[in-house]
Amino acid sequence: MLFFTQCFGAVLDLIHLRFQHYKAKRVFSAAGQLVCVVNPTHSLKYAPTRCAAAQTSVEQSVLPPCHHHEAVHDPQLVPCTCPLFSCPWEGHLEVVVSHLRQTHRINILQGAEIVFLATDMHLPAPTDWIIMHSCLGHQFLLVLRKQEKYEGHPQFFATMMLIGTPTQADNFTYRLELNRNQRRLKWEATPRSVLECVDSVISDGDCLVLNTSLAQLFSDNGSLAIGIAITTSKVHNAEAEM
Amino acid sequence: MLFFTQCFGAVLDLIHLRFQHYKAKRVFSAAGQLVCVVNPTHSLKYAPTRCAAAQTSVEQSVLPPCHHHEAVHDPQLVPCTCPLFSCPWEGHLEVVVSHLRQTHRINILQGAEIVFLATDMHLPAPTDWIIMHSCLGHQFLLVLRKQEKYEGHPQFFATMMLIGTPTQADNFTYRLELNRNQRRLKWEATPRSVLECVDSVISDGDCLVLNTSLAQLFSDNGSLAIGIAITTSKVHNAEAEM
Numbered sequence: 094m095l096f097f098t099q100c101f102g103a104v105l106d107l108i109h110l111r112f113q114h115y116k117a118k119r120v121f122s123a124a125g126q127l128v129c130v131v132n133p134t135h136s137l138k139y140a141p142t143r144c145a146a147a148q149t150s151v152e153q154s155v156l157p158p159c160h161h162h163e164a165v166h167d168p169q170l171v172p173c174t175c176p177l178f179s180c181p182w183e184g185h186l187e188v189v190v191s192h193l194r195q196t197h198r199i200n201i202l203q204g205a206e207i208v209f210l211a212t213d214m215h216l217p218a219p220t221d222w223i224i225m226h227s228c229l230g231h232q233f234l235l236v237l238r239k240q241e242k243y244e245g246h247p248q249f250f251a252t253m254m255l256i257g258t259p260t261q262a263d264n265f266t267y268r269l270e271l272n273r274n275q276r277r278l279k280w281e282a283t284p285r286s287v288l289e290c291v292d293s294v295i296s297d298g299d300c301l302v303l304n305t306s307l308a309q310l311f312s313d314n315g316s317l318a319i320g321i322a323i324t325t326s327k328v329h330n331a332e333a334e335m
Numbered sequence: 336m337l338f339f340t341q342c343f344g345a346v347l348d349l350i351h352l353r354f355q356h357y358k359a360k361r362v363f364s365a366a367g368q369l370v371c372v373v374n375p376t377h378s379l380k381y382a383p384t385r386c387a388a389a390q391t392s393v394e395q396s397v398l399p400p401c402h403h404h405e406a407v408h409d410p411q412l413v414p415c416t417c418p419l420f421s422c423p424w425e426g427h428l429e430v431v432v433s434h435l436r437q438t439h440r441i442n443i444l445q446g447a448e449i450v451f452l453a454t455d456m457h458l459p460a461p462t463d464w465i466i467m468h469s470c471l472g473h474q475f476l477l478v479l480r481k482q483e484k485y486e487g488h489p490q491f492f493a494t495m496m497l498i499g500t501p502t503q504a505d506n507f508t509y510r511l512e513l514n515r516n517q518r519r520l521k522w523e524a525t526p527r528s529v530l531e532c533v534d535s536v537i538s539d540g541d542c543l544v545l546n547t548s549l550a551q552l553f554s555d556n557g558s559l560a561i562g563i564a565i566t567t568s569k570v571h572n573a574e575a576e577m
Contacts, residue, residue: 277523279519299518299552302544302549312542327558
């Protein structure tokens with residue numbers, strides 16, 4: 094009987110420990126979540142039918158048409174993937190990240206789950222908010238864009254792209270989450286490859302789309318917080334099966 | 336030592352049992368999920384600035400302005416809450432459900448989690464898909480509406496309303512989920528009360544909003560499946576705290 098009592102006590106302790114660990118893990122992941130403040134970049138010159146928007150501060154004023162991987166002369170070279178700038182740079186996929194950091198000063202953040210805090214959401218379209226996200230051994234590009242697909246009706250589009258090939262991108266799932274005022278909006282999808290044009294992803298509407306009214310509901314003091322998480326697709330598929 | 340081995344075995348068994356139970360519960364809830372096919376109703380007469388849209392089949396042709404609870408002469412009476420019809424009916428909240436079933440032939444479904452399958456998504460705006468959902472001792476009205484807020488740019492709006500007071504509505508959280516082609520979109524919010532006008536909820540954009548392109552991505556053969564789940568707000572708040 095004494096042993097039975099001890100056994101039962103041990104089981105209860107184990108269950109309690111497991112619960113505490115789970116709770117701590119959840120609380121820790123929330124407390125330790127990295128929040129990144131992302132300032133907007135207003136594209137002074139914007140060509141909606143072209144892939145890239147030019148900034149007046151950039152020396153070259155030529156606007157090249159949308160570059161797809163197929164259009165590059167050396168198939169191992171990719172054009173600059175920064176959706177903000179019209180940049181004639183071409184290079185290997187492996188050096189795209191350092192090009193974006195050094196030339197376009199795009200921040201890179203580490204961590205499985207981060208919070209992207211876009212400021213000044215009231216600024217007129219076209220405006221972009223961009224960061225890079227390093228996770229699971231790969232780098233991703235997060236683009237939030239305010240654009241008027243229909244005149245006088247600005248919308249927000251958010252998407253995540255892998256700085257890698259489409260085959261590599263298929264191995265991942267990204268999640269964007271808005272949570273405020275007892276409302277929650279989640280978008281989960283397979284990231285596109287940066288070899289595809291971010292403009293075509295947005296014009297296809299295959300991303301998180303927010304009307305101005307929804308964006309205002311989720312904004313706090315003109316800033317929009319987007320929770321970002323990246324997982325491997327296997328986990329995602331297993332969940333879907335369950 | 337023998338007792339220690341037995342203890343360890345019992346713990347392992349408990350963990351295994353718990354896992355099996357969890358797995359079975361998940362599989363069961365997926366397999367037993369009620370799918371409800373909802374046909375569209377095209378509003379032949381539609382007045383965007385008014386609360387209700389008239390149908391030619393309805394005898395009365397008078398379009399009353401948007402009725403709020405405050406506007407009703409007897410404060411205990413509420414106007415007909417069906418967003419499809421211009422109906423002069425007024426009655427107590429307790430009999431709204433039977434009125435909607437009998438007069439407007441709106442189906443009612445039971446179950447904590449159901450799948451709402453809206454057919455013929457290609458039909459031109461304005462079109463509505465409506466069902467009632469009985470859950471947690473209350474009845475909810477689910478409205479999916481295709482509407483052109485901006486001319487030539489139809490959008491889909493989905494919201495859930497409690498057939499009850501705003502105070503009662505605050506106790507619940509509803510979730511609408513779209514899941515197809517490795518994409519997932521979830522909207523969670525507190526339901527509005529049917530004493531508020533569904534048109535104002537949609538014009539405020541405080542609901543799940545889908546562009547035509549997104550609706551197409553989630554549709555299968557012209558039908559859109561929306562998973563619906565309702566929980567009490569306490570559970571939702573506890574999750575948010577964790």
